[in-house]
Amino acid sequence: MSLLTVVDDDAIANVSPAVPAVPDGRLHLYGVRAPELVALFADHGVVCTEAEARRILGRLLSEGHDSLEGMKRPVSKGVRAGLELLTRRTPLSIAEVVRDDVDGFEKFLLRLDDGALVEAVKIPLEKPGHFTVCVSSQVGCAMGCVFCATGRLGLRRQLQRFEIVGQVFAVRASLRPGERLTGVVFMGQGEPLHNYDEVIGAASVLSDPCGGRIDARNISISTVGLVPQMHRYAVEGHKFRLVVSLHSTVAQRRKALLPIARQWSIDEVAGAIRALHQASGDRVTVAFCLMAGVNTGIDEVQSLQALLGDVPLRINLIDVNDSRSIEDGGFRPPSALELRGLLDALQALKQPVVRRYSGGKNTEAACGMLASRHLADEAARAGLVTDAVG
Numbered sequence: 001m002s003l004l005t006v007v008d009d010d011a012i013a014n015v016s017p018a019v020p021a022v023p024d025g026r027l028h029l030y031g032v033r034a035p036e037l038v039a040l041f042a043d044h045g046v047v048c049t050e051a052e053a054r055r056i057l058g059r060l061l062s063e064g065h066d067s068l069e070g071m072k073r074p075v076s077k078g079v080r081a082g083l084e085l086l087t088r089r090t091p092l093s094i095a096e097v098v099r100d101d102v103d104g105f106e107k108f109l110l111r112l113d114d115g116a117l118v119e120a121v122k123i124p125l126e127k128p129g130h131f132t133v134c135v136s137s138q139v140g141c142a143m144g145c146v147f148c149a150t151g152r153l154g155l156r157r158q159l160q161r162f163e164i165v166g167q168v169f170a171v172r173a174s175l176r177p178g179e180r181l182t183g184v185v186f187m188g189q190g191e192p193l194h195n196y197d198e199v200i201g202a203a204s205v206l207s208d209p210c211g212g213r214i215d216a217r218n219i220s221i222s223t224v225g226l227v228p229q230m231h232r233y234a235v236e237g238h239k240f241r242l243v244v245s246l247h248s249t250v251a252q253r254r255k256a257l258l259p260i261a262r263q264w265s266i267d268e269v270a271g272a273i274r275a276l277h278q279a280s281g282d283r284v285t286v287a288f289c290l291m292a293g294v295n296t297g298i299d300e301v302q303s304l305q306a307l308l309g310d311v312p313l314r315i316n317l318i319d320v321n322d323s324r325s326i327e328d329g330g331f332r333p334p335s336a337l338e339l340r341g342l343l344d345a346l347q348a349l350k351q352p353v354v355r356r357y358s359g360g361k362n363t364e365a366a367c368g369m370l371a372s373r374h375l376a377d378e379a380a381r382a383g384l385v386t387d388a389v390g
């Protein structure tokens with residue numbers, strides 16, 4: 001198996017967001033919590049109490065109103081004027097929505113201020129009327145995982161927290177009366193821990209009682225194994241669920257699938273998983289994207305047992321979703337027989353195993369596909385890539 005992309009070491013080392021300036025200099029409200037709003041006002045000589053800030057954010061972010069008109073307990077005139085002068089709350093603009101009529105997944109393609117496109121996917125849950133949303137954390141991605149369309153396009157830029165929160169609010173605005181958004185997964189475009197501060201900041205706004213009001217335990221953040229950030233996450237003790245995408249624990253195979261594994265070995269990733277468990281006391285969720293003939297053999301189970309058999313895990317299995325043909329280097333999900341063999345072998349580990357559904361395949365609404373098609377079209381026009389996706 002040849003690697004299609006080499007990870008850009010500089011891009012990984014530089015974790016500060018390379019973001020465009022806000023067009024008019026005003027702070028976007030989707031990215032702030034009450035103490036930050038109070039501090040912003042104070043910097044500009046406007047007196048705003050934390051209670052007032054909470055009421056403002058509760059109305060505009062939690063309840064989704066577009067103005068303060070009609071508040072039961074209005075805020076002062078000075079605060080209202082300061083709000084308009086110093087902040088903005090423009091929703092992300094929706095470029096396209098694609099619904100998969102087979103499974104109900106809906107992909108939202110969203111246009112940012114600088115014209116960049118990101119995707120969010122509205123995922124129906126088993127409980128009728130309940131949804132979770134899959135968000136992107138970057139435009140493109142630097143990690144170059146060989147089975148991923150986004151990875152073949154490279155990193156364009158980091159997303160700011162309001163651009164991440166804005167994806168959730170754009171999807172929330174599509175809900176009908178009685179429907180609820182109860183979870184968020186950071187599993188769209190990008191490696192979330194490569195944009196650590198903005199992702200944790202966005203998750204904090206989304207779980208805030210004056211923000212998205214989503215239970216922190218229902219916010220999942222995935223990583224392909226950025227070891228220093230995993231240790232930082234363990235030390236900081238967040239309540240969100242970190243999902244470690246292992247894909248393989250066999251060292252050479254992992255290196256072939258994930259260029260990042262050349263930088264941090266599987267032993268180092270396992271050490272970080274152990275630290276996460278020790279910090280939280282909880283099971284650590286690990287994920288495998290299953291590829292026929294690649295990572296479904298008994299050696300994977302033996303290797304996982306040897307590496308992490310003593311750590312309580314939750315093992316998520318998801319089928320690969322690759323639009324390329326096998327002749328073009330594409331991967332296929334395992335056959336029913338292959339999967340049965342793997343599930344039987346995993347029983348020996350005595351750890352919970354969960355099959356996750358990779359939805360939206362019928363309309364390119366599976367994670368990473370729609371915006372990647374747009375990015376690929378753009379990149380091909382600019383002469384940046386030759387192996388356009390889709």
Ligand code: SF4
Nearest residue numbers: 141144145148151190
């Ligand atoms: S699988 Fe995730 S981390 Fe890997 S290249 Fe794709 S978007 Fe990036």
